[in-house]
Amino acid sequence: MKRFSVLLTMMTLTSWPVAVHAEPMMTAAADTAFREGQRSLDAALRRTPNTGKAKNIILFIGDGMGINSVTAGRILAGQTRGLDGASYSLSFDAFPYTALSKTYAADALVTDSANGISAITTGFKTINGAIGVNGKVRPKDCATGLANRVSNIAEQAKRKGLSTGVVTTSALTDATPAGFYGHIASRDWQADTDMPAEVTKAGCTDLARQLVEAPDNVRLDVALGGGAAKFLPKAVGSAGARGDNRDLTKLWRTQTPAAKFVTTAKGLNAVETKNTNSLLGIFAPSHLPSVIDHDKFPDTPSLAEMTSKAIEVLSKNPKGYVLLVESASIDKWHHRNNAYRALTDVDELSKAVAVAVDKSDPAETLIIVTADHSHALAMSGYAAREADILGLARQKGVNQLDKTGKPRTILSYASGPGEQDHEHELTQAEAVGPDFLQPALVPLSSAAHGGEDVPVYAYGPQAHLISGTVESSYIYHVMAYALSLSED
Known part of the structure; x- marks a missing residue:
């Protein structure tokens, strides 16, 4: 974690010279918060934006991670370590540039994850439930989905010669990871058995097939997460959900040179990245279990471990890479009102961000941390x-x-x-x-999701463009500009 330690030191210690300030009273001078404020001002005054172009982009999505989730997650992370939770800092709290993102959908005040990620990865706000299409699509309508496809940041980067990947604790066919490869009128169409017969006849393809069968010039190089059932035939038994008798994991291994497929944390750790150009890892039939429950599922990789391996594979490309990392468990457990697991995963996201900072060059890697939407979590009252x-x-x-x-x-x-x-x-x-x-x-x-603005944190080339209150779709434009991509 050397580079991350250096980053924190630069942002919180060595970049702050001893300065003379007018101190209004002795009690203020002795107050930690007052001195921290002085130091933060010195750091801000000395901050110089990196206006160069990015070679790499790592986009972190804390699914459902609104402001209250960040605050409560930060407190829990500090308290878990025996520290003062209120003053504790998550890894991305150290990022120098922040904004607020407006997340509404084309058809709703409160967004779901499908529109939420589509806006961020394509620049187009769409309707709730749709992925990789513009706002002209109609709900669960195959024809309008096919007619209104829009390309995403990963596809554009891949066409330019960069490598691309997705890491998630959800099923790989879930809405957020699908935002890096999918184009569909319904996020529910994850396997062929999820699609009505008339939809299949109209020419629509399920998300699992879209991930694996994408053309070479846009197919992801790395995909790590859950959702094995959507890729395996029913003949496999309870592990399979496909009715077309296709084993898409076999197709992945055969269509790309030096491709690997793994199903356990041990297998992931054993992957030799120098001999791997294409990596598919599926570690659960559906979503990955909470890290709280890993004692019951000991061979499940953590978000940080998956992030680390993905960067190792993708960073071999001298032209660069674009990676999406999603902490899906924040959202999954908020839906159940289980704050313990939801907020624990805020810390898991923080750990993965720290790994990404450590394994990338800050001069050439733009890292953005944000959420696709919020959750209506409240932290209220006057507890000690x-x-x-x-x-x-x-x-x-x-x-x-x-x-x-x-x-x-x-x-x-x-x-x-x-x-x-x-x-x-x-x-x-x-x-x-x-x-x-x-x-x-x-x-x-x-x-239900919350509709308030969500935070955006940024660090690296063009990170200074993350500022103010912006549309969620603006984040796409920052990434495209940082990579010098032109719209398709």
């Missing part, structure tokens, strides 16, 4: 600074009570399955448990 972020709101060991006289949690959701039994009095032990569901105001089987 040292209170466990996952637990009950407390001050000096005394529970803060709601109007019925019951203890309340620091975190809650606007909607979801966490409807509370108001007759039951919560305990701290319950609230901090890994399987606890935070309270939800509106009972739903799955929590």
Whole structure:
């Protein structure tokens, strides 16, 4: 992690000279926050934007990672390490340029992941549920999907000779990773058995086939994640979901020289990158389990491990690479109102970003960290600074009570399955448990996304263009400009 340590040192220590400031009062001079503010100002004054072109781009998506997820995730990460959570910093907190991204869809105030990633990777906002098409598409309509395809940043980069890849903790056919290769009117069409007969007859192809059967000049070089069922025939047994009797993993291995296919963390670690030009890794039948549960699934790679291997393979290309890395578990567990696992994955994203910084050259690699949408997680009340972020709101060991006289949690959701039994009095032990569901105001089987702006963090060439309040589609234009790509 040498390069990451150097980055943090540059941003937080050595770039800040000893400066003389007018200190309004002794108490302020002794306050850590006051001195940190002085140092941050010195760093900002000395900051020089990198206006060169990027050779590589690494786009990190914290799926569902709104501002409250970042804040609560940061606190949990610090507390897990025995530190003060409020003042702790995630790896991307050190990035010098930030913005807010407006995530709405062409047809909705609140976006889903399909439009969310499409806007970022193509520059076009589309309707919820559609991927890699413009806003003229109609929901689940094959013909308009085929007629309104738009190319994405990965395809454009690949045509220019760069290498491309996707890393995710979701199924590889899920909405966000599909944003780097898919063009479809419905994100649900992940295997042939997911598609109505009339859709197949109309000429639409499922996302698993789109990933593997893409033409050589746009096909991804690396794809690591879950979702094996969508690539395997039903004849394989419970592991397979395809009805066309195709084993797409075999096709991957045969259509590209020096291609590798792995299914375990051990197999991934054993891949010799110097002898690998094409790497497919599928580590679960569906989405990957939370890192909290890796003791039950010990051969599951972490997001950081997958990111590291992907960069090793892609960086062999002297022309550069474009990589999408998604921490999907933030969103998956927010949908269940399980803040413990959702926020743990914010830390997992932070670890993967640190790996990417360490394994790339800051002079030539643009790294962007953002979200496709938010989740309606609330962090409210006046709990003590040292209170466990996952637990009950407390001050000096005394529970803060709601109007019925019951203890309340620091975190809650606007909607979801966490409807509370108001007759039951919560305990701290319950609230901090890994399987606890935070309270939800509106009972739903799955929590709805939040519609507020999401943060964007950037570092590297052209990172200074990430500034202000922007459309989510603007992020595409920054990446295309940084790589000197022209629109198709």
